[in-house]
Amino acid sequence: MKITSENLDNMGLVAGMCDEIGLVDIIDQACGNQATNKNLTFGEAVKCMILNGLGFVGRTLYLYSEYFEDKPVDLLVRPDLESKQINDNVLGRTLDKLFTVGVSDLFTKVALRAVKKLEIEVKSLHLDATSFHVDGEYNNLLGQDESRIQLVQGYSRDHRPELNQVVLQMITSNQGNIPLFMQAASGNTCDKTAFAEIVEAHTKSFQEAVGNRYLVGDSALYTPKTLSHFAKLKTLFVTRVPSTISEVGEWIAKANHSEMIDLGDGYLAQEKRSDYGGVEQRWVLLFSKEAYKRETKTLEKKIRKESEKEIKSFEKLKKEIFSCQGDAQKQLEKWEKKLRYIELYESEIVPITKYSSVGRPKKGAEKNLITYQIQGSVAISLKHKKHLEKSKGFFVLSTNDLDTKKLKTEEVLSTYKSQQSVERGFRFLKSPDFLISSFFLKKPERIEALLMVMTLCLLIYAAIEYKVRKKLKEFGEHFMDQKKRPSQNPTTRWVFFCFLGLHLVSINGKRREVTNLRSRHQTILRCLGPHYEKFYYATLW
Numbered sequence: 001m002k003i004t005s006e007n008l009d010n011m012g013l014v015a016g017m018c019d020e021i022g023l024v025d026i027i028d029q030a031c032g033n034q035a036t037n038k039n040l041t042f043g044e045a046v047k048c049m050i051l052n053g054l055g056f057v058g059r060t061l062y063l064y065s066e067y068f069e070d071k072p073v074d075l076l077v078r079p080d081l082e083s084k085q086i087n088d089n090v091l092g093r094t095l096d097k098l099f100t101v102g103v104s105d106l107f108t109k110v111a112l113r114a115v116k117k118l119e120i121e122v123k124s125l126h127l128d129a130t131s132f133h134v135d136g137e138y139n140n141l142l143g144q145d146e147s148r149i150q151l152v153q154g155y156s157r158d159h160r161p162e163l164n165q166v167v168l169q170m171i172t173s174n175q176g177n178i179p180l181f182m183q184a185a186s187g188n189t190c191d192k193t194a195f196a197e198i199v200e201a202h203t204k205s206f207q208e209a210v211g212n213r214y215l216v217g218d219s220a221l222y223t224p225k226t227l228s229h230f231a232k233l234k235t236l237f238v239t240r241v242p243s244t245i246s247e248v249g250e251w252i253a254k255a256n257h258s259e260m261i262d263l264g265d266g267y268l269a270q271e272k273r274s275d276y277g278g279v280e281q282r283w284v285l286l287f288s289k290e291a292y293k294r295e296t297k298t299l300e301k302k303i304r305k306e307s308e309k310e311i312k313s314f315e316k317l318k319k320e321i322f323s324c325q326g327d328a329q330k331q332l333e334k335w336e337k338k339l340r341y342i343e344l345y346e347s348e349i350v351p352i353t354k355y356s357s358v359g360r361p362k363k364g365a366e367k368n369l370i371t372y373q374i375q376g377s378v379a380i381s382l383k384h385k386k387h388l389e390k391s392k393g394f395f396v397l398s399t400n401d402l403d404t405k406k407l408k409t410e411e412v413l414s415t416y417k418s419q420q421s422v423e424r425g426f427r428f429l430k431s432p433d434f435l436i437s438s439f440f441l442k443k444p445e446r447i448e449a450l451l452m453v454m455t456l457c458l459l460i461y462a463a464i465e466y467k468v469r470k471k472l473k474e475f476g477e478h479f480m481d482q483k484k485r486p487s488q489n490p491t492t493r494w495v496f497f498c499f500l501g502l503h504l505v506s507i508n509g510k511r512r513e514v515t516n517l518r519s520r521h522q523t524i525l526r527c528l529g530p531h532y533e534k535f536y537y538a539t540l541w
Contacts, residue, residue: 004506006072008514010499012535013528014054015076017460017467018047020531021114030106031097040085044077045094046453048086051076053457054496072504075535095449103452104183110456111180112209114463115173118470124174124214124238124415125206127198127221128422129191130430133163134447152187166444168429168451169194170422171202173210176466177421180206182455184448191220200229207235214238214401216419222398227277230400238415241283241396245276251285252394263410266290271409274398282404284397284412292393299388307341307380314344314378321371325349328372341384347376425458464528465492471527479523495524502536 018024024043031042040048052067068083098106115122152164165187172179181202185194195217203215215221215235219242230237241248251272260268266289274283317335322328328349336344352371397416401407407415469489472479478486482494503515514536525533 002508004509005503005515006506007070008072008502008504008535009055010496011051011055011071011076012502013464013496013499013524013532014051014460015047015535016528016532017464018050021110021117021463023047023050023110023456026110026113027098027106030101030109040077040081040090042094042097044081045086045090046098046456047077048073049091049094049453050457050460053454054461075504092446095446095453098449098452099445103449104181107182107452107455108180111178111459114459115176115178115180115210118176118178118463118467120173120176120178120466122173122175122210122212124216124418125171125180125210125212126174126419126422127169127171127195127215127217128419128426129167129169129185129189129194129220130426131165131167131187132430132451133165166447166451167194168426168455169198170425170455171198171206172422172425173212174216174415174418174421177424177462178466179422179425179455179459179462180210182452184451192223192226195221196223196226196229199226199233199235203229203233203235214399214415216416218419219243224277227279227281227400231279236399236401238397238399238401238412240416241276241398243395247274247276248396249391251283251396252391255285255287255394257287260285260287261409263413267410267413269409269413276398279400280402281398281400282402282412284399284409286395286397286413287393288395289393291395295392296389299385299392303341303380303385303388310339310342311378314342314376318374318376321352321373323371325351325372328374332374339381341381342378343381343383345377345379347374349373350375425462428458428461429454461492464495465490468492468495468524468527472523475527477523477527480520499524 024041024047027043027046028041048068051071055067065084065087068086071083073081073083073086114120167185167187167189169181169183169185170179171181181198183198199215199221206212213236215230216238217240219240221237221239222241229235243249243252255270257268260270263269263286268287270285272283272285274281313335317331320331322331332347332349349372352373397412399407399412468479471477472488472490478488479490479495481487481490498520501516502521505512505515517536521536525536
């Protein structure tokens with residue numbers, strides 16, 4: 001009797017969501033029926049990449065066959081499939097095909113199908129961008145001028161400015177944090193310019209597809225050009241106003257807490273109208289107590305560090321010798337104008353007499369050469385410190401929804417705070433546990449396609465989390481969290497972790513059952529339904 005086992009773990013959940021939203025069929029329809037080899041279609045190859053990407057093992061492309069050696073790929077992907085058929089050549093050709101078809105449009109087709117299947121209501125869409133650094137040399141088979149992205153240096157969110165990079169632009173839904181749009185861009189792409197183009201090209205189509213009311217973004221979205229697009233398209237927005245705009249700084253400087261309304265949760269607010277960029281809009285000045293604590297703490301560190309530098313520069317100035325009092329006074333005034341964090345007290349220009357000759361003076365010689373030095377005391381400027389602290393904790397939001405009944409002040413804030421959905425997505429994609437943190441591919445075209453696959457992983461991850469939480473509430477079920485407390489809002493990461501250790505046991509080559517399946521696993525499978533149960537229950541095979 002021969003007993004063998006294969007690791008199923010959380011792979012059934014990933015495969016189940018891929019099947020529920022019809023991911024393989026959508027990709028095969030777009031890429032054509034031609035298979036990458038006799039057993040694997042382009043859609044199935046993408047499904048394999050997602051299974052690997054959400055396995056949290058950080059394997060690079062040439063290790064895919066090895067990754068699937070202990071996985072039941074014939075159950076997860078298609079019958080009679082062997083792990084050796086999932087090789088780097090197959091996956092490389094798949095990435096090339098995805099690029100040829102167009103990754104952004106194909107991704108959106110999959111995303112919109114997921115939103116429809118999960119019955120997600122979208123109130124707002126959230127736009128943002130991040131960058132990934134790339135290692136090594138890259139060859140562009142299409143020619144430098146024809147490539148859709150260029151791997152060049154630019155502003156690095158990874159704090160690796162010495163490396164070339166690629167930018168990922170993404171739009172997510174407020175409910176479910178589902179990515180609905182992704183687009184790769186060159187490493188030196190300017191967010192302000194790119195966001196204006198995205199608004200002009202895609203805003204209307206998304207409104208028709210998902211019925212969102214608002215488009216939300218950070219200050220890069222707030223430019224005269226983008227505002228004009230919103231006005232032309234008659235689209236509503238909620239965005240942060242850049243603090244570099246002089247009117248913002250003036251408003252914050254005059255702000256008085258007693259004149260602001262309390263929104264609760266540590267927020268105060270005040271509104272006014274603005275026509276910045278020629279667009280009529282509401283500006284909402286907000287003060288956050290938590291942000292104030294955080295920012296003043298950071299300010300304290302900065303003041304301490306910068307004041308030490310200024311004190312050292314004064315000590316150096318005191319050692320300088322001037323030939324006349326006027327020169328010393330000019331240098332002191334020039335130095336004092338540069339001060340930001342300390343103040344000068346009791347300063348004076350002191351005459352210093354010394355011997356006119358060098359070396360040991362002769363007996364009876366007198367000091368007859370007069371020079372001048374600066375003396376005085378310095379201290380941290382409390383006045384300037386209070387001035388800097390006064391502006392902390394404030395920020396300004398803007399919306400062109402002028403109906404205060406449909407969008408109240410507190411709803412402007414809550415809508416903007418949903419921007420965290422896209423930021424959480426970027427944190428997921430940059431996680432060291434994820435598929436690839438630095439790219440090791442030979443062509444920019446494949447990197448662009450791989451960004452799509454990575455964002456598909458995020459889509460599947462977010463979709464599973466949304467459905468698990470929704471169904472737990474509908475069924476009145478609970479799932480124990482890390483502290484053994486009943487919860488209806490588990491993260492997908494925690495659910496995946498709990499599914500580790502599930503093995504598919506076979507006796508003499510004939511499958512019997514999944515081992516270690518417990519009540520907590522059954523709770524999740526019961527909530528998710530048949531698409532997922534089929535991978536874990538022998539009676540459904």
